[in-house]
Amino acid sequence: MPAGNLLISAAILFSGSMVTQSLRLFDFMNMLCIRRTSFYRHQKNYLQPTIMKVWRDEQTTMINQLADMEGGLILAGDGRCDSPGHCAKYGSFSVVEQRLNKVLDIQLVQSNEVPNSSWCEHEGLRRTIAFFEDWGLDVSTIISDRHRQNAKWIREQMPNTDHYFDVWHVAKGISRKIESLGSQKDCSDLKAWKQSIINHLYWSAASTPDNRGEVIVAKWCSVIGHIQNTHTNHPDPLFTDCAHGPLEGEERNRLWIQPNSRAAVKLENLLTSKALLKDIGKLSAHYQTSSLEAFHSLLLHFAPKHTAFSNLGMQSRLILAGLHYNENSARPQAVNSEGQMRYSIVFPKYKKGDYTVRPIKIKPSYLYVQKLMETLFNDYLQHRRLMKQMSEQLSENLPGPMSSRMEHPDKDEAIDSFVSRFNAVV
Numbered sequence: 534m535p536a537g538n539l540l541i542s543a544a545i546l547f548s549g550s551m552v553t554q555s556l557r558l559f560d561f562m563n564m565l566c567i568r569r570t571s572f573y574r575h576q577k578n579y580l581q582p583t584i585m586k587v588w589r590d591e592q593t594t595m596i597n598q599l600a601d602m603e604g605g606l607i608l609a610g611d612g613r614c615d616s617p618g619h620c621a622k623y624g625s626f627s628v629v630e631q632r633l634n635k636v637l638d639i640q641l642v643q644s645n646e647v648p649n650s651s652w653c654e655h656e657g658l659r660r661t662i663a664f665f666e667d668w669g670l671d672v673s674t675i676i677s678d679r680h681r682q683n684a685k686w687i688r689e690q691m692p693n694t695d696h697y698f699d700v701w702h703v704a705k706g707i708s709r710k711i712e713s714l715g716s717q718k719d720c721s722d723l724k725a726w727k728q729s730i731i732n733h734l735y736w737s738a739a740s741t742p743d744n745r746g747e748v749i750v751a752k753w754c755s756v757i758g759h760i761q762n763t764h765t766n767h768p769d770p771l772f773t774d775c776a777h778g779p780l781e782g783e784e785r786n787r788l789w790i791q792p793n794s795r796a797a798v799k800l801e802n803l804l805t806s807k808a809l810l811k812d813i814g815k816l817s818a819h820y821q822t823s824s825l826e827a828f829h830s831l832l833l834h835f836a837p838k839h840t841a842f843s844n845l846g847m848q849s850r851l852i853l854a855g856l857h858y859n860e861n862s863a864r865p866q867a868v869n870s871e872g873q874m875r876y877s878i879v880f881p882k883y884k885k886g887d888y889t890v891r892p893i894k895i896k897p898s899y900l901y902v903q904k905l906m907e908t909l910f911n912d913y914l915q916h917r918r919l920m921k922q923m924s925e926q927l928s929e930n931l932p933g934p935m936s937s938r939m940e941h942p943d944k945d946e947a948i949d950s951f952v953s954r955f956n957a958v959v
């Protein structure tokens with residue numbers, strides 16, 4: 534095989550590019566190039582085995598590093614729906630080890646492997662935990678969203694593991710509810726408090742480093758008094774006085790909520806509901822799943838949701854995103870020519886017109902692509918038989934195609950009936 538052919542296929546996949554567009558680009562330039570079928574053959578026989586091998590090396594290195602560290606794994610885990618449209622073909626579950634800030638494992642679940650697509654996230658968690666058990670690694674802490682099935686399973690099956698909820702996920706739910714309460718009759722003043730209440734939620738968790746749930750809840754509940762301009766003698770003995778100093782200037786003239794008003798009562802019911810307090814008691818003080826949000830946005834580059842991928846194609850792209858994340862997760866902030874830190878102003882959608890200041894990081898590096906290329910060409914020249922074996926192994930363990938669950942009609946019969954119906958209409 535001409536080296537350039539394999540190189541083109543490798544460069545397309547390793548850069549996270551889409552095959553059809555990339556090959557069309559050569560076509561428009563009147564450059565002779567490989568066909569799509571060749572790309573898929575290269576991907577199956579050489580590229581996927583290479584990606585899996587490099588990922589296993591990466592995982593082994595991380596696991597050895599972790600074995601030298603004290604305490605069990607601290608994992609932030611989150612699922613993602615990886616399919617175009619509403620029909621979820623895949624769900625993936627990824628975990629970032631918080632002390633390393635690296636993606637340690639990624640599991641892809643095809644929805645016909647489980648009772649229905651909402652099970653994918655749960656199945657992904659189970660597989661990732663089984664993977665760590667095989668390696669003899671203890672999981673001391675898991676931080677996740679409030680996926681009920683996962684919470685129950687962790688509680689029952691992993692009695693020695695602490696499970697905490699990510700503040701961002703809980704905050705998002707509260708924020709949405711305050712927003713909708715604020716549009717009710719006599720409640721519009723509440724909207725002005727939304728951001729302060731959310732900030733207070735973050736503070737309640739972050740200021741309780743020992744993760745004592747009842748203290749987080751006591752701090753949280755003090756917000757009810759605070760927004761009514763009462764800052765001392767809060768009812769919970771674990772947190773009786775607001776932690777802020779005397780209020781000054783603008784802070785004194787806030788839109789205080791009248792005690793016993795309709796807005797006050799409605800808000801109190803919302804913020805102190807039994808179910809919510811139970812979740813707030815389990816908020817994570819130290820670690821959040823924000824690293825996973827960053828990883829998931831990277832996934833959108835490697836596996837955009839508008840494109841359908843084969844199971845192994847999807848796995849490869851998840852892993853490429855993992856390799857990219859791991860190499861670049863500790864990137865320092867960029868500086869300008871005068872040596873000052875660089876920042877950008879962005880307007881995230883969720884802030885509805887408000888801005889956020891973000892540090893600009895230095896440009897990402899791609900040493901993992903160099904490693905992939907070296908492994909690919911070295912193995913192609915020296916261990917082609919092993920590559921072929923691995924490729925066969927990978928295909929053997931795959932779930933069947935999604936359509937295998939459907940009843941297939943006889944194709945000729947189906948066409949006959951379509952044509953006769955069409956003619957009848959004409």
Ligand SMILES: [Zn+2]
Nearest residue numbers: 759763764775
């Ligand atoms: Zn206060």
